[in-house]
Amino acid sequence: MTAETQVQRKHTEVAVGVLLRESDGALLITSRPAGKPYAGYWEFPGGKLEEGETVEQALRRELIEELGVTIGTAHAWKVTEHDYPHALVRLHWCKVMQWSGEFEMREGQQMAWQKLPLDVAPVLPGSYPVLQWLSEERGLLFDQSYYEASQPKA
Numbered sequence: 725m726t727a728e729t730q731v732q733r734k735h736t737e738v739a740v741g742v743l744l745r746e747s748d749g750a751l752l753i754t755s756r757p758a759g760k761p762y763a764g765y766w767e768f769p770g771g772k773l774e775e776g777e778t779v780e781q782a783l784r785r786e787l788i789e790e791l792g793v794t795i796g797t798a799h800a801w802k803v804t805e806h807d808y809p810h811a812l813v814r815l816h817w818c819k820v821m822q823w824s825g826e827f828e829m830r831e832g833q834q835m836a837w838q839k840l841p842l843d844v845a846p847v848l849p850g851s852y853p854v855l856q857w858l859s860e861e862r863g864l865l866f867d868q869s870y871y872e873a874s875q876p877k878a
């Protein structure tokens with residue numbers, strides 16, 4: 725092993741929210757704004773933890789900044805990792821059932837309340853496991869290829 729391969733990449737810690745609408749179980753997804761890696765891809769709302777923040781604090785701050793809503797409790801759910809060319813991310817997934825305020829896309833992104841399977845694509849690859857778990861919870865089949873960039877929607 726060379727010195728280069730021994731270098732450990734540092735994880736970027738990310739808080740991500742699965743907002744679930746009580747009336748019909750729909751979940752909220754948003755598009756990544758222009759200027760960020762994977763611009764235009766669909767994702768769950770969230771962002772990077774800042775120094776000294778807990779996951780819940782970071783998620784609450786990000787959703788105010790990006791969507792203009794204040795969340796209630798963020799229920800810690802799963803932790804996943806994904807190695808992108810731009811970053812090695814550790815994603816802290818939370819389920820959120822309560823929020824207040826009006827949704828306002830403060831970064832020029834799009835939002836959509838969606839049932840599974842989603843009818844938008846592509847989705848960030850780091851989010852595929854969560855779509856799989858959410859599908860399994862609902863007794864639905866999960867087909868990753870449906871969400872990949874190369875798959876034109878029917």
Ligand SMILES: Nc1nc2c([nH]c(=O)n2[C@@H]2O[C@H](COP(=O)(O)OP(=O)(O)OP(=O)(O)O)[C@@H](O)[C@H]2O)c(=O)[nH]1
Binds near residue numbers: 738762766770848851
């Ligand atoms: N928000 C969000 N990030 C995700 C998801 N899935 C996933 O792999 N990521 C990755 O997690 C990282 C989140 O970074 P971000 O760019 O959204 O965070 P941020 O808003 O704090 O960014 P900034 O401070 O650069 O503006 C990105 O590398 C992104 O590719 C997801 O579903 N939602």
